[in-house]
Amino acid sequence: MSANNFGQHFQVTSFGESHGLALGAIIEGCPAGVRYDESILAELLYRRRPGLSAATSSRQETDNPEILSGVFEGQTLGTPICVLIRNQDARSRDYDEIKSEPRVGHADDVWVDKFGHSDHRGGGRSSGRETLSRVIGGAFAKMFLNSVCPDLDVHTHAKQVGSIVHDKDDFDPHGEWGLEAEFSSALREFLTQAKVEGQSYGGIAEVHIRNAPKNLGQPVFHKLKSDLAAAMMSIGAVTGFDMGEGFDSVHLKGTEFHSAHDSKVYGGIRGGISTGEPISLRVAFKPTSSILDIAKKGRHDPCVMLRALPVLEAMTFLVLADHVLWSRLDRV
Amino acid sequence: MSANNFGQHFQVTSFGESHGLALGAIIEGCPAGVRYDESILAELLYRRRPGLSAATSSRQETDNPEILSGVFEGQTLGTPICVLIRNQDARSRDYDEIKSEPRVGHADDVWVDKFGHSDHRGGGRSSGRETLSRVIGGAFAKMFLNSVCPDLDVHTHAKQVGSIVHDKDDFDPHGEWGLEAEFSSALREFLTQAKVEGQSYGGIAEVHIRNAPKNLGQPVFHKLKSDLAAAMMSIGAVTGFDMGEGFDSVHLKGTEFHSAHDSKVYGGIRGGISTGEPISLRVAFKPTSSILDIAKKGRHDPCVMLRALPVLEAMTFLVLADHVLWSRLDRV
Amino acid sequence: MSANNFGQHFQVTSFGESHGLALGAIIEGCPAGVRYDESILAELLYRRRPGLSAATSSRQETDNPEILSGVFEGQTLGTPICVLIRNQDARSRDYDEIKSEPRVGHADDVWVDKFGHSDHRGGGRSSGRETLSRVIGGAFAKMFLNSVCPDLDVHTHAKQVGSIVHDKDDFDPHGEWGLEAEFSSALREFLTQAKVEGQSYGGIAEVHIRNAPKNLGQPVFHKLKSDLAAAMMSIGAVTGFDMGEGFDSVHLKGTEFHSAHDSKVYGGIRGGISTGEPISLRVAFKPTSSILDIAKKGRHDPCVMLRALPVLEAMTFLVLADHVLWSRLDRV
């Protein structure tokens, strides 16, 4: 019920201001006996970090997670898992001038209007830095899923950034931004130019889920598609979500759509429930707003979507873990 | 937390199988002292019903709601409001042949796989008839909103059905499907032809919200956009959701997007919170699956989206009512 | 999360005013495949009804439950189960004089103060009649438990009514009020006299749970003892709850208490979790308030606790069913 808590059974609570002492997450409902795998958390954090390359923001964050509770002798205890990341290099001084002058495209003024006051430094909790908490939660969700559906595969990649469209069906899960080398280098060039021009771009990301267990999703209000939509739309820069043909299904006649027998058309979810077939989602991002941000002059990120790819994965893992647990209650 | 319950403070619970004895809704968290306005409920039910016109399904449903609790002397009591609609004209016999042969595009087989057995008659709870419960809930949400933000205006209309696109900005809230006469008659002709051909179409609907209170939405997981997405995506035939420019914002450069100062671009929600500006949403529907449905031979609905327009409104009212209550807890 | 909803996984929602059109319950989270057993519901409703004997209230209620949804071909569907009981013989006219003059010991004035207005007829939802909804929910919880822990035995009996104390350890699960014939006839005589005198009495009831599964209870805030306490204390006339020696454990030294190795001492729950040993609870009731109730002149119930015994059982079944489900999530 609370605003900073996601999930019904496998739950993550996100806390921390962008420029406060620390951010972190509490994971609740993670069953006992899950093997703690540091590399899963490290990999997601690594991909989420800014300054990934010359093309993206040069601001360096060093995010070292500390596991404070809930893990003992290499396994989860079934108790709340608290993971903390101290903020460093906060540069609050950069944000002093913002206090009186809200940043265009940011939500600082909206927060002040709602809550009466706000931590104006770096956007407080409306900062993209809040997604650290999601990545932590998603990492534990993945550790859990590894033990119950080891073949599950979640892959995200950039489908489009500005006018650069990846129009092939082949992606490289190990490539930068999930792309084959040819495309990622073209994209890198595009972003470098954007940085020079002080420009930013939105984009469309795709999430492909393979080997998800069937029977995930709880009609009628926690259909799998509904929870996935809520998960993705809760990310700051996300403006749209669809599955399968989604918005494009308006171009198909009923006889075409329903005879396709192809999960790419309807997205791998029927009646709100996973069928075991591949699930395909699309997520739309608006252009990064920090181009207009005084505090980030010269350090802006030309396409925030690229850093958000591991966040999409994390949210996917959280939704799947939640529904794997929930499905244990389906039958007598 | 439960699968058939929507909302955190203003909540609706949906119950009932399509061909069982009754469907209905429990509304909880509706404050005491809301004036009961029968016409609001009647109007939404009227628009949701099948057989609206020659163009749509000719199957006739007579849905007479009975208020069993929670309303006394014309006002809500602050106690659970139970509203019941008895099923009539159920035609279960039509569905006997389906028991052994799942209908293409329906979820009957998925439900059986998940729950071990299922009420196969008319889709049980995966039937569109379940949306009756949502309309009941939405009607009470609207009654509540009427008393706290009387200027609120929620308007839905068809933006596109198959290849028929409404490319103007003008709509008629009193017109059929929210459209001006010229467009609605063109659409009616298109649908009549589809019925003759045994064809069905998906579509894109728009929801325009005007004069919503500002400060609605609770970061970070119950942002207004996140809850609206969950609400819409929980409807059976919905395959996509976006707000403002949404998926089209990929075509805008950051400098264009953020200098627009136009809520049509970003959708009237910033930082996940309503700003008081108009909110614009789009919802994508897949083509009706009942074309292939033996039991509905000759009675199929060529575009289920058109009947779902009042359901979109109902879900919007539910989300807004929930957040109006929630915002009462924002400040000391 | 809502005020009229009990349970985290196996949930009951209670609705209906005492003298409105109907009362009832929605059961959510009951797994699919539970065999519907009408006799369980009938037996609990029978024992809960007023007018059980000359000794108690002579007001006759005929409570015929109607299953509206969630049960199909003799089994639960995994969908919300709605059960309705129409009110009959409402005698609203008796309550007209109460409207301006609140009844002593009742909560009518408190409700008006809180909600602005109230259904004054028969106490609305503060009436004991609301417990019908709990009995319905408890009956389905028992049906579920029958399939997963068939040896479970929950027995309630009167331990004390006014000065009448049952000081033996033997009880008769089939006797009136769970008592052996000797005691029940003595109690009946005491109550008949109370009725003549216009007097009422409180009491202490005991709940004995045998063969409950172990590992039920979720530290730290949903310990089994905590949820049982909340369940019992939510009943109108209940003023106290303890388990094992409870309030009497103050008379035992630590060395005595902890060397007892007897679940009667600590109650069968350790660390908030059931151990598989017998669980023993006590519940205190205040004297019936309706002695001072104009509308019930000559029809008052001299000890409301006796009718509440099946309600205690129902609440116990609800808590156990909830925790049986919850424990499915304990381990990977």
Place this chain on the structure above:
Amino acid sequence: MSANNFGQHFQVTSFGESHGLALGAIIEGCPAGVRYDESILAELLYRRRPGLSAATSSRQETDNPEILSGVFEGQTLGTPICVLIRNQDARSRDYDEIKSEPRVGHADDVWVDKFGHSDHRGGGRSSGRETLSRVIGGAFAKMFLNSVCPDLDVHTHAKQVGSIVHDKDDFDPHGEWGLEAEFSSALREFLTQAKVEGQSYGGIAEVHIRNAPKNLGQPVFHKLKSDLAAAMMSIGAVTGFDMGEGFDSVHLKGTEFHSAHDSKVYGGIRGGISTGEPISLRVAFKPTSSILDIAKKGRHDPCVMLRALPVLEAMTFLVLADHVLWSRLDRV
């Protein structure tokens, strides 16, 4: 919904193992604009600590809370408040021998049975040390309540420890254990002797709430008495709860009970809702189990209830804060 989360609107999440790196709490739903008052937190932590005096445990804990988020420039932000307390002086080595031999009266074996493994050091989360999290949550609840009902007064005191009964109505809120000097010194003597003898005692504590707002409590399942009972019974050593005359009301006839017009009789809560009159509760504690604890040889606490008094206060503040917020939603 989660097991380590308490409250519906004003919520605390408790985390941390007794001998892990840290314990702490997340407070969610605390409105923005509450003035942070360090002294409230310090005072509750001070009273909860062991080693309060020669009479109690000599083990020294230094509990320095660190506010990691949610407070900015001396006020709450309306975002999650994370407070951390690092564990020091953990003495894990004392607990190595326990690993194979469960401690009598403790829940170590029960946890292992439920979760498969457990942090055996110092009881993990079944340790009394977990109540630190509750005290943190309660302190913020009190800060919130100070701003909306500044006259509220919550006072706890020892009513009975073993055979030592405080039979007067006068207590000293500033005295040790809430007692006047005469009684507290008698009690101290009793406890010193118990320590010498290696004995422990249970007790009965009283909670007196004055000037609580009226209209707190949400029928029918979140009545104020129900939530208070759940709160108290969730504390490890608590075995019973009653309000007003509670278990003793069995000794009163209905005519006596209901004509008393004295909140001491019925406890200040009617129909589950606070009336504005004083609220009186009693909480029963079993004797401390650590007398039989190898690891605490010579350091045992002869009456754990005395240290738990501030925990009772904290839980009371949490329940009241939750219901103050909830009551904002009562009326249109």
